[in-house]
Amino acid sequence: MKSKTANLFYFIPYSLWLFLFVVAPVALILYNSFLDINHHFTLANYTTFFKSGTYLMMTLNSLWYALLITLVTLLISYPTAYLLSHLKHKQLWLLLIILPTWINLLLKAYAFIGIFNQTGVANQFLSFIGVGPQQLLFTNFSFIFVATYIQIPFMIMPIFNAMEDLNQSYINASHDLGATNWQTFRRVIWPMTLPGVKAGVQTVFIPSLSLFMLTRLIGGNKVITLGTAIEEHFLITMNWGMGSTIGVVLIVAMVIIMVLTGDAKSRGGFQK
Amino acid sequence: MAQPIVKLNHVSKSYGDSTVLKDINLELEAGKFYTLLGPSGSGKTTILQTISGFTSVDAGDVYFDGQRINELPPNRRKVNTVFQDYALFPNMNVFDNVAFGLTLQNVKKAEITRRVTSALKSVHLNGYGNREISELSGGQKQRVAIARAIIMEPKMLLLDEPLSALDAKLRRDMQYELRELQQRLGITFLFITHDQEEALAMSDEIFVMNDGVILQSGTPVDIYDEPINHFVANFIGESNILNGVMREDYVVEFVGKRFECEDAGMRPNEPVEVVMRPEDLTITTVENGKLVVTIDTQLFRGDYYEIAATDDDGNEWLIHSTNSVPDNSRVGVTFAPNDIHVMRFNESEEDFDARLETYETDD
Ligand SMILES: Nc1ncnc2c1ncn2[C@@H]1O[C@H](COP(=O)(O)OP(=O)(O)OP(=O)(O)O)[C@@H](O)[C@H]1O
Ligand SMILES: [Mg+2]
Numbered sequence: 089m090k091s092k093t094a095n096l097f098y099f100i101p102y103s104l105w106l107f108l109f110v111v112a113p114v115a116l117i118l119y120n121s122f123l124d125i126n127h128h129f130t131l132a133n134y135t136t137f138f139k140s141g142t143y144l145m146m147t148l149n150s151l152w153y154a155l156l157i158t159l160v161t162l163l164i165s166y167p168t169a170y171l172l173s174h175l176k177h178k179q180l181w182l183l184l185i186i187l188p189t190w191i192n193l194l195l196k197a198y199a200f201i202g203i204f205n206q207t208g209v210a211n212q213f214l215s216f217i218g219v220g221p222q223q224l225l226f227t228n229f230s231f232i233f234v235a236t237y238i239q240i241p242f243m244i245m246p247i248f249n250a251m252e253d254l255n256q257s258y259i260n261a262s263h264d265l266g267a268t269n270w271q272t273f274r275r276v277i278w279p280m281t282l283p284g285v286k287a288g289v290q291t292v293f294i295p296s297l298s299l300f301m302l303t304r305l306i307g308g309n310k311v312i313t314l315g316t317a318i319e320e321h322f323l324i325t326m327n328w329g330m331g332s333t334i335g336v337v338l339i340v341a342m343v344i345i346m347v348l349t350g351d352a353k354s355r356g357g358f359q360k
Numbered sequence: 361m362a363q364p365i366v367k368l369n370h371v372s373k374s375y376g377d378s379t380v381l382k383d384i385n386l387e388l389e390a391g392k393f394y395t396l397l398g399p400s401g402s403g404k405t406t407i408l409q410t411i412s413g414f415t416s417v418d419a420g421d422v423y424f425d426g427q428r429i430n431e432l433p434p435n436r437r438k439v440n441t442v443f444q445d446y447a448l449f450p451n452m453n454v455f456d457n458v459a460f461g462l463t464l465q466n467v468k469k470a471e472i473t474r475r476v477t478s479a480l481k482s483v484h485l486n487g488y489g490n491r492e493i494s495e496l497s498g499g500q501k502q503r504v505a506i507a508r509a510i511i512m513e514p515k516m517l518l519l520d521e522p523l524s525a526l527d528a529k530l531r532r533d534m535q536y537e538l539r540e541l542q543q544r545l546g547i548t549f550l551f552i553t554h555d556q557e558e559a560l561a562m563s564d565e566i567f568v569m570n571d572g573v574i575l576q577s578g579t580p581v582d583i584y585d586e587p588i589n590h591f592v593a594n595f596i597g598e599s600n601i602l603n604g605v606m607r608e609d610y611v612v613e614f615v616g617k618r619f620e621c622e623d624a625g626m627r628p629n630e631p632v633e634v635v636m637r638p639e640d641l642t643i644t645t646v647e648n649g650k651l652v653v654t655i656d657t658q659l660f661r662g663d664y665y666e667i668a669a670t671d672d673d674g675n676e677w678l679i680h681s682t683n684s685v686p687d688n689s690r691v692g693v694t695f696a697p698n699d700i701h702v703m704r705f706n707e708s709e710e711d712f713d714a715r716l717e718t719y720e721t722d723d
Contacts (some may be wrong), residue, residue, distance in 0.1 A: 260414055261447035263434040265461035265512060275460070279451045 089294035098225075114339065120332035135331035143317070145154035147337065150313040154296035156242075157235045161292050162285065162292065172244070175250035182248060189241045197305045200234050201225060204306070226308025234306045235299055250284025286349040296344045314338055361385065363426055365390040365548050366411055371420035373406055380406050382572040384420070385524040390515070393549045395541050395561040397598055398569030399595070404552045405444075407569075408518045411550070413437050425515065437549055440509035446501045448493045454480070454504050455489035461512045479511040480504075482589045506541070516548040523558065535562055556596045560584060570594050576709055584637075588712050593635045598666075598679055600690045602643075604634040604702070609719070612702050615651065615673055623702035625715040638666070639680040640699035649692015653677055655685050669693075 126131040135318065137143045138286050172185075188196070203209050203223040211221040224230050262272040298315030309316065315335050321331030365385040373381040380403050388394055396404045398493055399569050409415035410422055413434035422430050429437060439460075448457050456463075459474045467475075480486055483503035489498075496504065509560030519538075542549045553559050557590055559566050560580040567577045568591075576588040587593035593691055609624035614634050626632065637659045646652050653669035656676075665681040669691075677693065685691060707715075 255445075255447070257445055257447040258449060260434070261441070261449070262460070263414075263441055264412060264441045264466050265508070266435050267460075268435060269465075274462075280449075308716055320374050322711060 101167065117332045117335045117339070120328050123329045123332075125327055126328060130329075133329045136330065137333050139336065143334070146312055146314055146317055147341075149340075150297050150315070151312065151341070153232070153235075153311055153313060154293050157239060157296045157299075158230055158293040160232060160236045161239045162244045162289065163207060165240055165247055165288065166285070168240075169244050169247035172248055173254075183243075185241050185244055187251065188237075193238065193301065197234065197302060200230070200237075204230050224307065224309060227297045231302060231307035231311055235296060235302055236252055236346055238302075239292045239296065242291045246287035246291070247281060247284040250281040254280050256290060266292055275320055290349050297341060298338055362389065364423075365389055365424040365425055366550075368407070368410065369421040371407075371417045371424065373403075373410070373415060373420065380572050381410070381417075384572075384574060386567065386574060386577075388516075388548055390548050390638075391546050392564040393539065393562060395551045395552065395553060395559040395563040395566045396569060397553060397556060397566050397595075399554055400685060403480055403572045404554075404567040404569060405520055405594055408441070408520055408552060408681070409549065411516075412439055412441050412518055420618045422502075439516045439518055440512050440514040441521045442505045442509050442517065442519040443521070444524065446505040446522075448501055448504055448508070450493050453489065454485070454491045454493070454496070457493065457504055458489075458507045458511055460508060467576045475511055476507075478497055479507040480542075481652045482510070482587075482696075486697050493618060498525050499534065502526065502534065506538075508711065510545060512548070514547065516550065517542075519549060519551045521554070522554070523553050523554075527616075531558075534535050538562065568595065570595075574709075575710075581623075585614060586701055586716075587703065588707060588709055589705075590633055590651070591714050593701075593703065598638050598678055598680075600636045600638065602634045602636075602675060604632050606673075607700060610697075612700060615671060615675055618652070619650065619700060620697040621700040623688075623700075624719040626702070626704060630704065633705070635701045635703060636695060638678040639664070641677070641679045642694050643679060643681050643685060644692045644694050646690055646692045651693045651696055652675075653679075653686050653693055657687065658684060662683075665671055 113156075121133055122129055122131065124132055149255055173180055175181055199206075205211070206221060206225075208224075209226055215221055258280065259272055262276045268276065298313065298318070300313065300315030300319050303309060303311050303313055304318050314337065318331050318334050318338075321327045321334070366385050366386070366388040366595075369387040371381055373385040374460050384407065386407075390574070393644075396407060398404050406415055410417050411424070411433060413429070417430065420645060421428050424437065424439070428434065448458065450458070455476055457480055459472050462472045462475060463683075476489065477486070480488060485500065485503050488500070489505075493501065493504070495720065504524075505522065506517075522538075523534050526534060526698065535558060538549070539723055540550075560583075564579055564584050565577060566580055568575045568583060570591055576583055576592050584590065584596055587596060590601055593599045602614045604612050606623070606626045606629065607613050607618060608628055609626075610621055611618055611633065612623070612634060627683045652669055652672045654668055656668045658665045658667045661680075664680045665684050667681055667685060669677045671677060679693065704712075
């Protein structure tokens with residue numbers, strides 16, 4: 089009996105947190121999304137959203153860039169994680185990769201402005217090798233480059249952990265049964281590290297949907313995502329209803345991604 | 361002897377400063393059941409891996425079917441391994457695990473299904489195809505691992521302590537099954553264990569290893585009855601090992617007495633060690649005994665009593681007897697000349713075999 093009350097007691101901070109910072113905000117967003125600018129109940133925000141080409145374009149844009157960022161991040165992180173898990177002092181190397189995540193995002197964004205601007209290090213180098221200075225800042229390339237840079241550690245970590253759990257004897261068994269390196273990768277290593285990949289995709293894709301600081305500072309607002317639109321509605325046009333509606337759409341998109349990358353069992357066998 | 365299926369020729373292997381295999385020479389004939397027996401860290405797995413290709417050798421040659429295969433990668437060697445931890449792929453069910461090797465080749469689906477079914481049948485797991493690996497018991501996993509290997513129809517199967525994770529009863533059952541499977545398929549088995557009883561029960565031939573060296577090879581009976589040195593005698597079964605002196609051919613002296621024995625070919629008065637197996641010692645009356653001992657303790661082992669005794673000179677003796685003897689009683693112990701086995705110090709296996717030749721032929 090006593091332990092039960094104690095358990096309840098431990099739950100209080102967590103429940104408070106959950107209520108104040110998760111349930112209440114989501115409820116508020118949902119509530120606000122049904123209000124027009126004069127605080128009257130309306131469905132107009134949703135009709136606007138789904139009828140307007142601009143918003144739908146923005147949604148597609150968000151999804152497209154989040155997808156690109158996730159893909160590039162994955163392409164870099166997977167081999168890196170594989171390499172890391174085979175290194176001698178892997179914990180040290182991992183620490184070096186995690187280190188940048190401790191630095192504030194804005195700070196990193198400003199650092200890249202310094203690197204990518206007309207007289208920055210990147211352009212100095214391009215001049216040096218004879219290519220000549222280029223417009224780097226405020227391009228789609230720089231946006232994806234910086235976003236990828238920021239997200240890489242979050243992709244590497246879960247994949248690295250999955251690689252660590254992958255026992256060498258599975259790989260030996262595969263070779264023993266006649267598999268080439270590529271077959272071993274496709275049939276054993278990839279399926280067995282897929283949970284790590286999924287976790288990484290979740291932690292990268294979902295935040296990438298609403299990266300608005302970077303779109304502004306590095307992308308120069310050429311790329312307008314839903315995150316940017318929310319910011320505009322809340323801070324500039326003061327149309328909280330519309331901002332909330334976009335927020336709801338984002339939340340729904342996130343839930344869909346979570347479900348899609350969820351626990352579905354991955355199979356490496358030939359029987360489907 | 362026909363062409364050996366596997367031949368290791370002066371094979372050595374080191375990791376840093378530690379030499380793990382020291383000049384290993386070994387030949388395996390097709391169709392036999394071989395066992396590598398030795399304590400932990402003696403290099404058994406390393407030998408297996410030089411054959412499967414997961415370890416490269418520093419010196420020496422590895423031959424398979426007459427071909428030197430030192431440089432051949434594991435996936436192109438015609439041997440398959442049953443790993444110590446089974447290494448069944450957890451992301452596939454039993455069927456897909458067993459089918460794995462065939463699906464890498466251009467084998468038709470119907471053919472795969474047929475062969476998987478028959479492989480599962482031969483390890484008594486019909487109908488388990490759709491089970492997940494996590495739903496299997498230890499013994500079942502072990503059978504799946506065997507099925508996954510034998511479906512490849514290898515010329516040789518390497519088994520790295522496949523029974524070590526099983527309980528005693530299941531282990532015995534699997535010993536019979538493995539032996540029966542090997543004889544039915546006619547594949548050469550190279551089996552690793554550090555359990556001497558298992559090695560004696562299953563093998564056509566045993567290699568006893570210690571510290572990266574093969575100390576002795578031979579049939580279970582040879583190794584049990586004529587161990588080459590103290591280590592082998594001690595490692596294979598219980599034994600009484602005493603210091604003695606070889607007075608002349610067929611006469612050995614120990615515990616202050618001379619006994620007739622069946623060993624010869626040594627220098628007169630050469631210091632030797634004498635081995636006597638506990639089950640070869642018979643308890644009798646004090647008058648009839650070649651030795652007189654006092655019983656210290658006894659343990660009932662089910663089919664015999666394990667008796668610890670001390671003789672008048674303070675040497676300890678281990679005796680197996682079907683009858684119980686009262687503690688602290690004085691009894692006689694008797695044995696026949698062929699129950700005594702004499703071992704020379706530092707005799708190599710070659711010299712040992714050569715010496716045996718000299719006097720066993722003129723019997
Ligand atoms: N990759 C490696 N690096 C360094 N040393 C190794 C390596 N693999 C094996 N060894 C060493 O080689 C020796 C022999 O190892 P091996 O695995 O062959 O022993 P084993 O007879 O199979 O032992 P066990 O019965 O415990 O499995 C051991 O001392 C081990 O520490
Ligand atoms: Mg081993």
